[in-house]
Amino acid sequence: MVYRFSPSSLSLLKECERCFWLAFNKGIKRPEGIFSSLPMGVDMALKKHFDAYRGKGSVPPVLRGLSVRLFDNMEVLSVWRNNFKGVSWKDAEGNVLRGAVDDLLEKNGKLIILDYKTRGFPLKEDASSYYQDQLDIYSFLLVKNGYAVEDYAYLLYYYPSKAHENGDLDFTKELVKMNVDAGNAEKILSKALRVLKGEMPASSETCGWCAWLKVCTKNAAQLK
Structure with missing residues (x-):
């Protein structure tokens, strides 16, 4: 059996190995929550904003002072941004890892990952650590596709700060x-394959979905 992974699907491995195993091997997935379209809308607006500067051969004000330039191959970037295509790599067994980047910078012949993030509140001290694996996976994919990549990336956060009298939001x-x-x-990919090829793992002690299932199973048994 071959598998298709993405940064978001691999994040489930860290949350609960049993949920991860069930999703890939049995097709039993967690119920989906409410989807917020605001981050997607902000992403689209930022891509247009960055592309406008890309077309002029310059960088937006937020990047000035970094001595970088925007990745200028729009044909390639359009594919890498596409959620159904993205940057992909296939291992010797046919397993595929794919991720869609927001943008890329260049400096001294190396690529630098730039990812947009929309939040509701100012950053906490450890907020960015949540995205570490995602950035590492993007870096891995670019390297596997033959690109030199810097050992750092940038997260560009946007969060609401002020509502004006006329309703405009800063x-x-x-x-x-x-x-x-x-x-x-x-390492994440190797662990994912090791877990999936083994027996069904035990539930994570912190997995709310597994805890909910246990309660439902117990209640159902009592009703018989």
Whole structure:
């Protein structure tokens, strides 16, 4: 059996190995929650904003002072941004890892990952650590596709800060530099395959979905 992974699907491995195993091997997935379209809308607006500067051969004000330029191959970037295509790599067994990037910068012949994030509140001290694996996976994919990649990336956060009398809403932006490690992504992928090829793992003690299932199973048994 071959598998198709993405950064979001691999994040489930860290949350609960049993839920991960069931999703890939049995097709039993967690119920989906309510989807917020705001981050997608902000992403689309930012891509247009960055592309406008890309077309002029310059960078947006938020990047000035970094001595970088925007990745200028729009044909390639359009594919890599596409959620159904993205940057992909297939291993010797046919397993596929794929991820869609928001944007890329270039410096001294190396690529730098730039990812947009929309939040409802100002950043907490450890907020960016949640995205570490995602950035590492993007780095891994680019390396596997033959590109030289810097050992750091940027997260560009936007969060609402003020509502004006006329209803206009201001957003604060914050650029955060993150170290990246393609080797970490390789370890995640290896662990994912090891878990999926083994027996069904035990539930994570912190998994709310598994706890909910146990309660439902117990209640159903009592009703018989």
